Amino acid sequence: MATRREELAEAATDYALEHGLIGLSLRPLAEALGTSDRMLLYHFADKDDLVATILRTTSARSVGTLRELPPSRDLRTAVLDLWQAVTTGSQERCQRLYVEAAALGLFGREPYATAVRATNAQWVSAVAAHFCRVGLPKAAARQATVLVDATFMGLQLDEPLDSATQLRRTVNDLADAVVARWGGASDQSGSA
Amino acid sequence: MATRREELAEAATDYALEHGLIGLSLRPLAEALGTSDRMLLYHFADKDDLVATILRTTSARSVGTLRELPPSRDLRTAVLDLWQAVTTGSQERCQRLYVEAAALGLFGREPYATAVRATNAQWVSAVAAHFCRVGLPKAAARQATVLVDATFMGLQLDEPLDSATQLRRTVNDLADAVVARWGGASDQSGSA
DNA sequence: CCCGTCGTGTAGCAAGCGCTACAGTAGGAA
């Protein structure tokens, strides 16, 4: 059985995934959780503690779903599978939350900047691991991850602006690019 | 001579570029501008009006700097030049502000969602125009723009997390990818 | 039995928010 704090952390995470992180305030959150702001501040040191916990929880969930992803057939499908995973179900909301946190951290605001740093490191490792699983060397996998992750981020940031087919086409372009760059042998040379 | 409202809009934009959009509130802004919140709300209908104006102003500035960009030598340098333009001086701050606005609009919050939509449309047109200037057909230019813009967005979102050399390498990878995909003749076929 | 700790409810504080009511002042037109 989880502690009350862990229960609240999970529930608060669900709420944040639903309503966003930017305008998050204690009283509406508490009410939705069937408790009071007083209680939240009993179980968490302060709001920053709560937010950091939420971000840690979503990070854990994201990495978890990524780990459960079955190995892809090849590099190209790996990119496509990742996009599928990242835009499906609850994971899409996790990504949205990450974008919000990153935006909040852009100007150095804490605890967002620190939390985003940690989250991103874990996420990059997990994605790189998925690329390694299709035979990509470690260094190449990491390099490809940076490109793929950045593009995914950008696409999700503008997701409501582009049509679904536009998104699909762009992801395909990206997959082509990754294959062209890292697909053949273990070519790890820079190009500039 | 500009109207008082236009003066305030420019100054408020500078302030927002410096301090971010997310925590923006009228009183500190007004004080920094040497006026009062009362005055801001005299010249602008309400805070949303002000914010929308700020976003329109930054959008105009961004598109302006992009238009003044000299034509690139070829497609590959076009990508590199764009990255250079987008991460140099005041333009970097404009991008940061856009990211914030997009994050705020992610959950449909107004006026951000609408403003971001408009801003993005103008921006995409301007970038596509730059690609056209190196001989890319219109449709290909637009397609390449979506990929490049998304990747740039993502890279800037995580900019504080990656090293400068890592960023450069990724942008080079992206440039390679764009050339491989759209570089040769006017190959506009899909690949999936 | 008593006591201390854990959990909870009530009530409220100081500060900040967007916004507004009201009272002006200045300057040009009639």
Next chain:
DNA sequence: TTCCTACTGTAGCGCTTGCTACACGACGGG
């Protein structure tokens, strides 16, 4: 002079924010 419009300062309303002081019940160990 008189009036009208454009602009500005003061003061404050109603509300939300994160957070806290205080009292109370439950429960387990001595």
